[in-house]
Amino acid sequence: MAYTSDSDIERVDVVVVGAGWNGLISAKTYLDFMPSANLIIIDDNSTFGGVWSAEKIYPSLYAQIKHGLFEYSFYPMRNEGITEDGYISGQTIHQYLNDFAWDFDLIRRSRLQTTVTHVFRTVWGGWRLELGGKAPVECTKLIYASGATSHPVIPNWPNKGFCSPIIHSAEIGTHLKTLKNIESATVVGGAKSSYDTVFLLLKAGKKVDWIIREDGSGPLAIMPPTLLGMANTMDVVTTRFVALMGCSIMNTDGSIQNFIQRTYLGQVIAWLFWILVNWIAERHAGYSKSENAKKLRPGPHGNGIFWANAGLGAASVPLFWKTFHEGNCTVHRTDIQSLGDGNTVTLKDGTCYQTDYMVLCTGFDKSFHVFSEQMQEDYGFIASPAERARWSKLDLDAGKTVDDLLPAIKTSPFGLSKSFTREETAGGRKLLHGPSRHYRRLVVPSLAAQGDRSVFFPGFIHTIYTPMVSEVQALWGVAFLLGLHDTPSLEEMEREVAEWTVWSRKRYVSQGKKHAYAIYDFLPYIDTLLRDLGVNPQRKKSYLASLFSPAYPREYRGIADEFRRAVAKERSLISTARGTPETATPEPI
Structure with a gap:
């Protein structure tokens, strides 16, 4: 069914694509800062949870992380469906995410069994989402949180x-x-x-x-x-x-x-x-x-x-x-x-x-296929032929930096392994394997440098610490959308992207070439995002405790409030430096 007239289009403030770990916490975080926002959540599953939705779990499926480590900082998980070694059943995780959606009033905002088929920019600078068999949606802000495990790779054999x-x-x-x-x-x-x-x-x-x-x-x-x-x-x-x-x-x-x-x-x-x-x-x-x-x-x-x-x-x-x-x-x-x-x-x-x-069990591809190939190139989802020479120089410089800082991974034990190409899978779809060139794995450098704060991409990073990484990404991303923290210059953002990309393929070889992989690095990643926000990443009382004891999500409880205080303090200092009285706090804070 085609929708062509303006009357067919639904217009909202914010669209969140994805109702898993990343989408739910991103929606909740945005509404914490802007409670009056007209926000909707779109997901093609029939239940909440993303990879942990009811249709994707089964009795012997367990998460590969311990109970107490796999939850948002402020929302404890029930102690049910746990193995003797402390690992969590898929049913427990699904129930947790479903309860989260209910408890934070996200159910009424959700459109399940709704598939995004295409995403476009509008002439007025927003976003338009084409939905399979349903009226399109246009929004001012887009949180594309479909994650790294939502688009199955299907090989093609004779x-x-x-x-x-x-x-x-x-x-x-x-x-x-x-x-x-x-x-x-x-x-x-x-x-x-x-x-x-x-x-x-x-x-x-x-x-x-x-x-x-x-x-x-x-x-x-x-x-x-x-x-x-x-x-x-x-x-x-x-x-x-x-x-x-x-x-x-x-x-x-x-x-x-x-x-x-x-x-x-x-x-x-x-x-x-x-x-x-x-x-x-x-x-x-x-x-x-x-x-x-x-x-x-x-x-x-x-x-x-x-x-x-x-x-x-x-x-x-x-x-x-x-x-x-x-x-x-x-x-x-x-x-x-x-x-x-x-x-x-x-x-x-x-x-x-x-x-x-x-x-x-052939894994998942990044779900950026709903963007046109030109948009994929422009927004750093895939390499742009026109930008190849410039990025080759950036990667070369980044390689020298990584080798100096981390000489242990300078030489790969696998030799000169092949690079990944965009081979086709069943149905003729090209794979999107390869690193996305996004600053902090979240925003497009060129858009951020232009002052475009209309989109961020949480969840496209592979880590075992998913809930807490999702929570911090959501806070960083929402603050970016609302103009509550700034990104550095385009040059500095691109340098960060190049260093991550080169490091990732040196450190994790095949996985690092395909994904933003941080399987041992989620704590330094969280630290980096929190420092950007002016929030103290050190949550332990002593250095030895910080070094040798597990980092539980509950230790990060209150980071959103800490960020609010950091923003208020910064605004106060700016106001004092200018010699002007501090103005009333804007609505998001």
Whole structure:
């Protein structure tokens, strides 16, 4: 159905795209500052939660982070559906986000089962969203919070008569009844979702063929749920000590940083730390128990946990490795050659077998496809050919800076790995793999430099600390939209973008080339955003506590109020310096 007249168009102040962790907290934060705003939330799922919506979860799905670490700072999660090791069930997370939407009056503002098909700029400087089968919406401010896990990647193979169902891992929740009745299944991919899917199938007694490409980034680096049974792994990962050892571009200033990152002895200490962590992980997994298990060992051998080339996960589901070792699972380190008659899968190594079901755990692409290709280039979603030479120079300078600050990651253990191109997937859609050139991973530098405060993009960063990162991104982004803090010059923003991009691909190799990846770096990232806002990022009473104890979200409670006070103080100082009486506080504050 086409809508062409002005009377068909709905006009609002703010549109939030996405009803998951990022969209919900962004909407709530904006309304905290501007309670009279006409704000709506759009999401194509039928329930709240994004990747944790009711249609995408299933009984054996658990988050890979501990209870108490996976919540907003001011809204505690119920202690329900928690494993003995402290990990949280998908149902608990879905209920938490649903309760959050109810408690903060976001239900009536939400348009579920509504798909954004195109996004345009209006002639008056706002945004127009075309919606599938519904009237368009125009807004002054756009918060595009669809996140990094909302657009499934669907590979394309030659298919001659293959009739078994092929689904993406995001669809498992709606296929549970059918999966109970099959005898065999094929799982494709080495991401965290593939481990969850394999566990689900093996636990149900199914025969599983698990395909992980030899020429890809390999299998996920998997941490045990606890370290030698003494400490919850995620308690350790959410310490500033691990962030210090992790070689973050956002954590290079200070004497201890200089010692660990830029002296020979410090680098040896960090290397030994990661070798120990990797040994603990490999001991727990039992990669040496079988040829199948050996094929799941992440590279490089002996230090895969540090590099996280294929990503980092945790064996959060109870007894994952025991179930894998005892189950009927064959791991294939090759790719699919073709799909054929008789539901036959033919692999590139010559193996042929039949399968009843195929589950694609092939990850997600950035969901910027609703913007035209020209807009994608103009707004830093993809590389612009016209800007290639300029950004090559920026990246070259950034590379020198990263190498000087973090010499431990100067040389990749994987050699000169290939760069990612915009290859096409099933349906002819081009992948948007590659770093977005957004300042602080949130705003388009060129727009910000022009004074355009109409849009920001929360959630396009990969981290295990999702709720707290979302909360701080929302505060930073809303403050930007409302003109409550300023960005630096275009030159400085582009330098920051280049340094992040170069660091990311050096630090996390394959993952860093595809995404804004910060799996060990979420605390320095949060620190950076809070400093921008004038909020103190140090939430512990002592340096040792800050370095070695977990950073719980509840410690950040009140950051919005702290920001308000920082803005009021800054305005007071400006007023005093000008010799004029302080004016009444504007509505947003």
